[in-house]
Amino acid sequence: MIPKNSFFRTVFIFSSVLFLISLLAILLSWKKLPPEIPLYYSQPWGTEQLAKPANLFILPFANFLVLLFTLLINKLIPQENFLLQIFSLTALLFSFLACLTLIKIIFLVI
DSSP states (O other), X not given: OOOSSHHHXXXXXXXXXXXXXXXXXXHHHGGGOOSSEEOOTTSOSSGGGEEOGGGGGHXXXXXXXXXXXXXXXXXXXXXXXXXXXXXXXXXXXXXXXHHHXXXXXXHHHO
C-alpha cells in the first residue's frame, strides 16, 4: 500500500508519524481536558468556539482522509510525478499543521 518511490514513501511515513503523534497527544491528555475546549476559531468569540473534547478527533481523522486520498491518487495516476509530488507535499503540510494546531489547543487548555 505504501508507494514504492522513495520520495513518496518518505512523505507518507512522515505524515503517518504526525497522524500518530496527534492521536497520542489526544489520548495522553484525555483525562486532563476540561469539559469544553476552544476548537472552532472561525466562529465568533465566545461559546460558539467551544466544543466537547471528543471533537479533537476531527483533526487526526481529516489527516487520515488526506493520507488516503494521496495514496489513491498515487495508485490511479502513478505516471504523473509532478502532480504526485504536489499532492504528497500538500498532505505532509496538512499533517504538520493539523498536528501543530491540535497540540497548541491541548497546551492551551491544560
